Amino acid sequence: MSRMRKGGDSMTYLGVPLFIGAPKRRWLIPWADKIKSKLESWKGFSLSMAGWLCLINSVITGSFLDSFQVYRWPSSLLKDLNAAIQNFFWTGSIDGRKSVQVAWKSCCRPKDGGGIGVKDLGILNKAxxxxxxxxxxxxxxxxxxxxxxxxxxxxxxxxxxxVVSSVWPGLKLHYTPLMIESRWLVGRHSKVRFWMDNWLGDPLINLVEDRSSLQPPLDSVVGDIYSDATGWDILASFKASHPDVASEIEKVVVSTDPDSLVWTCSLDGVVSCKSAYDSLSEVRSSVFWGKQIWASFIPTSRSVLIWRLFHGKIPTDIALRARGFISPSRCRFCCAAEENLRHLFLDCLFVRGLWDAVSSTFGHKLKLNGTCLILWQEAMRVVFSTQMQAL
Incomplete structure (x- = not known):
């Protein structure tokens, strides 16, 4: 521990100064400006959207990890950074805007849920x-x-x-939710509070209607009620008034290890960054094409295109017209119809010729009278040769 300023002790965790007692906003804002400057300095226009996505996931998100696990960032600052990352992903510039784009909440979903796996900075900070x-x-x-x-x-x-600290305000917000979601495994000479702590699935104080005279006393610990020699020493009056609760207590097996806290929202009972992020983000069901389009044999740039197609966010003439762009519309392939998603990928005579060529190559006739999702689902059912399966 070293003195960094008069009146406040400080130490470091993973290279991040904790600044106990020092203001943090004065330090976080220059950090955020540095990240935005890094985004702006990149030659975004020379890359595809796949390249922008790679930079966001590998460089930008990683730049926040050490700070996020120590400080609670201001929500306004995180909102500004999320907007800069969103603009960079769609246009290659933090100030550019695109007319046809997928909602950022959908982008932040996992890939199997129809997103692109980008982390929402606000949820990541909380996790x-x-x-x-x-x-x-x-x-x-x-x-x-x-x-x-x-x-x-x-x-x-x-x-x-x-408590004067820049660390504690972010931690105390998660203390109560964590204790609600967690359960104590009582051990030998347990110091777990008998009434107030959750060691039976719910604190016992919530299961008692008459709290005027609690027996054992309110400040009792589990170690006062249980001993290795006699087991559970539950009062007869408690058994008479709460027989079901007393029966559940007698079923509890006391471990020979010390008391341990387990988180009930994960299989291993431990809070990891991934499990915490999943618990804080909105629950979304998976989609069948979520992981398929990101397969290793599909170039990432094509995966991004298919992802936008399945969300209906391709900037066709009809889509731009719906957003106020007044312009004539004509398919650039057949020059015989308006340019919309269905015509561009399924109905156009030129495109149908391409699909027929693909079908004859693989010996499977594709049906083009459905939607793009149905066409994808049908194509994924085709049994290819062993060389193609190896990919």
Whole structure:
């Protein structure tokens, strides 16, 4: 630990200064401006949308990871950064706008859900803070021991008074939700609170109607009720008033290990960045073509085109006209009809000739009287040769 400014201690975590007691906004805004300058300096117009997507996922999102798991960024700043990344993905410039584009919420869905896997910075910030809060509650390293001594009381409960810190405001928002979503596995000489903590599926205090005289007392811990020699020592009055609850308590197996906290929203009981992000983002069902279009044998630029097609966001003449662009419309292939999605990919005579050539090459007749999604689904059912399957 080193002194970085008078009146406040500071230390680093993964290279990020915690600035205990120091203002953080003064440090975050220049960081955000630096990211926007990096986006603006790239030669975006020389790349395809696939190239822009690769830069966003590999460089820009990674630039925030260390800071996001320590600080709660202002929502206005995250909204501004999300808008800059969105504009860069569609136009190659942070200030450019495109008329026909997929909603950014849809872009931030996972690929199997019909998105492109871009992370929403606001949700990512919350997910990483949630993981940091979990580590604060469960790990015993020097950093987390130091932070617990600063932010928690001696009985490991959050301090109720104001704590001067730029780290704690982001962590305390996730403490209560985490404790609601978590459950204690009681161990030998357990210090888990008998009434207030969730170790039976729900805190026992919520299962009791008459709270005037709680027996055992409200400040009791599980270790006061259970011993290795006699097992559960539940009062007869408690069994008489709450027989179902007493029966559930007697079924609990006490471990020989110390008390441990498990998160009920994941299979392994641990909060990871991915599981926290999934729990905070909107639940979306998967689509059958979600992962198919991003297969390794399909160039990423073509995958982006197919993705836009399935969302109906190709800038055809009819789509631009719906957004206020007044211009005549004519198919550039057959010059005999207006340019819309169905005509451009299915009905055009020139395009049908291309589909017939593909069908004869692979020996499978494709039906073009449905939609693009039906055509894709039918094409994916074709059994190719062993050389094609190897791809």
């Amino acid at each position: 990483m803070l949630k993981k940091f809060t979990w580590r604060l509650l469960t790990e015993e390293s020097f950093v987390f021991t130091y932070l617990r001594a600063r932010f928690f009381t001696q009985d490991h409960r959050p301090r109720t008074w104001y």
